[in-house]
Amino acid sequence: MGYRQKHAIPDLGVGVGFRVPHFTHVLGERPPMDWFEIISENFMVRGGRPIANLGRLLETYPVVPHGVSLSIGGTNPLDRDYLAKLKKLVEWLEPPWCSDHLCWGGTGSVNIHDLLPLPQNRKVVEHVADRVKKVQDHLGIPFALENVSSYMSYRESDMPEWELVAEVAERADCGILFDVNNVFVSAHNHGFDPNLYIDAIPVDRVVQIHLAGHTDKGRYILDTHSDFVRDEVWALYARAIRRAGAVSTLIEWDDEIPEWDVLSAEAAKARELRRATLAEAPGAEARP
């Protein structure tokens, strides 16, 4: 039995991130949207407006928390205070899963607040998988790791990135948040074929897909979440959906955030592509 089936991971449809410029519109008008993703840390606070806003969001929409600061690949001990706050949030939201990134974000002496890639090797797989198991035990709900965009490669890497993702997920028995734009960005920056990545991911573990826009900096591509999803990324998305079936999908737009209608239209585009792709490949939907 696949991971999604075993944990009864639902297909939430296509959603968007819950971001400040849209708070008033979303909470006031309650526009149609399949689901929302929140940045966990923004709501791991004492109270006030953030918590009030999230409470109102929950009245209408499914909400899934997505973290950026777990630093699962770090070498300093997992932050107990962080995990306690995350658990409290998860207990309140009761989401079908929660997620963070396959990366590291700091050392004992500094938090870089970035999603730094990890060396791709067997030792790192073991290191990360052990920590994922602790996090999953602590949270008590399905937990997924997202592949990150990367701009550097380590001397200590001896396997492709997709192997690191797959091995960690298998060994830790966790889910994958598959960011198709990140695949494109890393493939461009490191010069590999993104299709190999898409085809190598253990699709039964993919609980969610991210789509986003990026910025071409000339010599490399930066994952900025500041634009429309590019055509090449839509094509990779269709390829991923063909393999994975109906997986919850989310449009990330975090910088130069457009009007609600523009964001909503981008979600509608994903919804339509997903529908059309699954209609062409009916076998995919049945796959767990």
Next chain:
Amino acid sequence: MKNLSEIQAFVARSVQRRDPLPPDPAAAREAELALVGNARLSAVEMLDVYREQFFLRHVGALREDFPALEHMLGDAGFDDAACAYLAAIPPRDFSLRDLGARLPGFLREAAPWSADPRHADLARFEWAYVDAWDAPDAPPLDPAKIAAMPEDGWARARVVFHPSLTLLDLCIPAHRYRAAVRAGEPVEPPSLERTMCAVYMGHETLECAELEPGAYALVTRLARGVPLGAACEEAVAETRAEPAAFEAEIGGWFQGWTQRGWVVDLT
């Protein structure tokens, strides 16, 4: 470099350097020990992508939280202060929300900013807004509590204030300056002028109220848990007010605080 913690310590150290790494031959050599360049970027250029992002992200977050301070220091001046702060007190908390918590103290201690008390006070004022935004909630005072208070109970009563309330005794009218900056109005940095005020979460928005010296002297004592009777005596002594005149003001002040939702309990 083989060991994961050694590699991470190296990367963490490198991304915190303010100047671009590629022009530094030593940095380029060191980067080669941990990273492998490709046709697009050399090892040190890869590292520099993260270094650049480190400053964009953290200085950007500080800019968002301290708009009036940025206005006072100017673009480049704010960059200098923010970078010096990040170097002296590297970010430790998991959330960027807490990044600026120690900036007021830094500006008070560190040259050249320490020479002008307006810097630290403006930062202290702006930080109160960050703190008020996600302060725990508390329902307003139940009017029945006031009704139930016996006449002779007031002197021993303690007032509990809303957790979002920060009381500030500043050397500048920071509230007027920040409001003008945020409204995009042309405004000069304020001159020294002692200003007492309170920042708090209003009904839906963050608010600031200026306080007269007597009210400030009283409310700060009450907020420290001093019972009403003793707090009044101390406030009268400090402000050298005429006791009867001071006492005549208290009812009005208290009503104002309650209306703004500052008072959440009487014990």
